[in-house]
Amino acid sequence: MTRASLNDLPLRDDLRGRQPYGAPQLDVNVRLNVNENSYAVPESVALAIVEAVAAQVRTLNRYPDREFTALREKLAKYLNAGLDDEHRLTADNIWAANGSNEVLQQIVQAFGGHDRTALGFVPSYSMHPIISQGISTRWMAVDRDADFQVDREDAVRAVTELQPDVVFLCTPNNPSGTALDLATIEAIYDVAPGIVIVDEAYAEFSRSGTRSALTLLPGRERLIVSRTMSKAFSLAGARVGYLAADPAVTDAIRLVRLPYHLSALTQAAAGAALDHSDELLGNVEALKAQRDRIVQTLPRFGVRPFPSDSNFVLFGGLSDAHTVWQRLLDRGILIRDVGIPGHLRVNAGTEAETSAFLDALGEILGETPQ
Incomplete structure (x- = not known):
């Protein structure tokens, strides 16, 4: 049987010539x-995860909790451990999906799309443009400086001029590892007309004194902080990512999420891991x-x-x-x-x-x- 090529298929024109993400x-x-x-x-945590997953197996004939409420509550509790009372989160502030890439994809589905634009400061995480372009969102890139930092004045000028619907800020940045200061994030948010995503996939590894954008959420309904359990939690194979934002953001994502997108097994595994976060971290x-x-x-x-x-x-x-x-x-x-x-x-x-x-x-x- 002859194998077809992409050129033999009616692929979208804007996807032709592109390469899939991969390492x-x-x-x-x-x-x-x-x-x-x-x-x-760790063995003790692995056993707890196995027990939690096993408890769900007999009811796999039923759909999972569409709102994954218990998991959202545990994620809020985990984040609150590093926040003061002024910045405390509830389950309404939390959303989760199959890895932070799916979280980012759902955000762009809700706030990007045809005739809309996304902007990032490069070099940065290569999935940001892939996700944006895959949802027909025009990608715009602004270069970082020679030390891979984002100059605040240059960033404000670029966002003011280009007026993107979605801004990606990766901190700590991948691949450079450099972090953004909160004043720069605030300045970009103040001039951005749309959503500002702060991708904090590596936040748990930050050096002492590096502050999370979670503290900027109150009063900023267009600001989203995304996280993952892949890195610090040793759960790359489980595919669990999440975000914290104003509850209106999670309402918007409900408009585009697939039904029951987070399986009962994933919810159980992630919940058990959060119950043992001290050991995993x-x-x-x-x-x-x-x-x-x-x-x-x-x-x-x-x-x-x-x-x-x-x-x-x-x-x-x-x-x-x-x-x-x-x-x-x-x-x-x-x-x-x-x-x-x-x-x-x-x-x-x-x-x-x-x-x-x-x-x-x-x-x-x-x-x-x-």
Whole structure:
């Protein structure tokens, strides 16, 4: 049977020539390329999740709670642990979906679309334009500065001039790891005519003193903060993402969400994980320590790491980044070529994984860490 190509199908014109999102999925000893949490789910938490999921199996003939109320309540409780009374959230402020990408997709479905625009500050998370364009929302990109920071005055000027319907702000930013200060987010929100999304997928890895945009939500009904359980919670395989916003935002998303989009099994697994959040987050500090170790060690090799509030480090100064990437892979170490000339990105792993990366990179670049 002859296999058809995309050109044989009546594909939308604006999708022709595009490439799907993807990163290499290779069976190597050290995988540090997609910002996963290197620590497995602890045995005690795994058992609790299994029990919670098992309790739902006998009733899978019924649809799940369409409003996933119990999960929203637990997510609000989790976020409130880091907020003062003035900024406390309720279940009405929370929405969840199958990974933060689906959360972002639902937002753009509700507030983007044909004849509407989305803006991001690049380089940043590559799914932001993919999601926008997949919903026929015209993508507009504004360059970050040489240090991958967003200049406040330049950002305000761009948003004022372009008047986007949706603004994406990624903090900590992927792939650079750099965080936005709240004053910049406020300034952008004040001139934006539409929705402002603050993508905080890596918020739990932020350095001391880095504040969350959750504190900006009161009185800002067009501001949305998205989060994920994939990274800090070690639940990348469970696909659970969520947002916090004014209740009117969740009402808007109900207009576009698919019926019963969050399965009973997903709700049960995520709820059990939140019941054991202290245990699941127990390795965050260890990963932050390895991240800081990478930042401190890389200058010895003559390359430049960027300060990071995430669980990964972007580093530049490589004359041939792809060759370095390939030579690491030849040693069984997979990191990410993010397409920025002279730069590569590596996520922090266990102490052993981080050591393997640093030792190999030192050999490749002609210097061993002291």
